[in-house]
Amino acid sequence: MLHKTVRALEQQGCGVRIIGLRAESSKLLDLISACEVLPVSAKSDTGLLASIGELSWSVLKNIFGMLAFVGESTIALMRLIVQPRRIRWRTIFHNLQTAGFEALPIVGLLSFLMGVVIAYQGADQLQRIGANIYIADLVGLTMLRELSPLLTAIIVAGRSGSAYAAQIGTMKVTEEIDALRTVGIVPQELLVLPKILALVIALPLLTVYADMSGVLGGMIMAGSKLDVSFTVFIDRLGNAVSLSSFLTGIVKAPVFAVIIALVGCFQGFQVGGSADSVGRQTTSSVVQSIFLVILADALFSVVFNWLKI
Numbered sequence: 001m002l003h004k005t006v007r008a009l010e011q012q013g014c015g016v017r018i019i020g021l022r023a024e025s026s027k028l029l030d031l032i033s034a035c036e037v038l039p040v041s042a043k044s045d046t047g048l049l050a051s052i053g054e055l056s057w058s059v060l061k062n063i064f065g066m067l068a069f070v071g072e073s074t075i076a077l078m079r080l081i082v083q084p085r086r087i088r089w090r091t092i093f094h095n096l097q098t099a100g101f102e103a104l105p106i107v108g109l110l111s112f113l114m115g116v117v118i119a120y121q122g123a124d125q126l127q128r129i130g131a132n133i134y135i136a137d138l139v140g141l142t143m144l145r146e147l148s149p150l151l152t153a154i155i156v157a158g159r160s161g162s163a164y165a166a167q168i169g170t171m172k173v174t175e176e177i178d179a180l181r182t183v184g185i186v187p188q189e190l191l192v193l194p195k196i197l198a199l200v201i202a203l204p205l206l207t208v209y210a211d212m213s214g215v216l217g218g219m220i221m222a223g224s225k226l227d228v229s230f231t232v233f234i235d236r237l238g239n240a241v242s243l244s245s246f247l248t249g250i251v252k253a254p255v256f257a258v259i260i261a262l263v264g265c266f267q268g269f270q271v272g273g274s275a276d277s278v279g280r281q282t283t284s285s286v287v288q289s290i291f292l293v294i295l296a297d298a299l300f301s302v303v304f305n306w307l308k309i
Helices: 002-011 023-034 048-082 089-099 101-128 132-173 176-182 187-225 230-240 243-269 275-306
Strands: none
Touching (some): 002 023, 048 243, 089 101, 089 187, 132 275, 187 243
């Protein structure tokens, strides 16, 4: 502030002389004067093509950074496979509890309500043509093949994926990750791989739990709206839903888990040096995770259709 005041007075033509400063203060003022940064000129407005180019380059950098991060994580995983003693089981179990067990209430509640909604919306249509029993087909196939894995992945992306980004981002701001590297600990082994392994275990189990909750919700609504008893519903469900349909939803879950964990951790490592950056990257992790999960689900549908599954 003193330096800026002196500069402003000198630019106005005034002679300025500072007296009474201590020696260390005078040296500090000289250092500031020597390292003075000229004001940056206002950024000129860029054209449409330049804006598109900047956006495209930013997207490409993000993609290449993500690929490099996946490669580093893969190398760390190979190292763990070769040396199993390096696996941090306590960290894996902790992440399994936070991402899996603690997510049971919200996953069960939303899946149950989704089953109720599907049965409620389909009841009127099936009742018009006297096909009440086919409510089991509608609820079973919809929940087991598509909605349960997708809904569970979206919930976990918003709940756990954002937590991963915020945790690693905060560690990046407080320089804890640099401290880990200094003491010889690979950040991927401590912060990334335990989260991926825990989520790969937890998400299929949560999907099965969501299947049961959704079918239970549809069963209750079918009994109240269509007078389809639980026994009849379960009997029809066993005929309508094959083992391949059930496994179709389960197979998606580990892929969704890897996407969510990788994106969340990657965005955490992209945090800059401010708390504001933590919020931005956390938001980006949720948006990108949900987008990639839905994209992967669409690709699964195309592949399963091509394979006649």
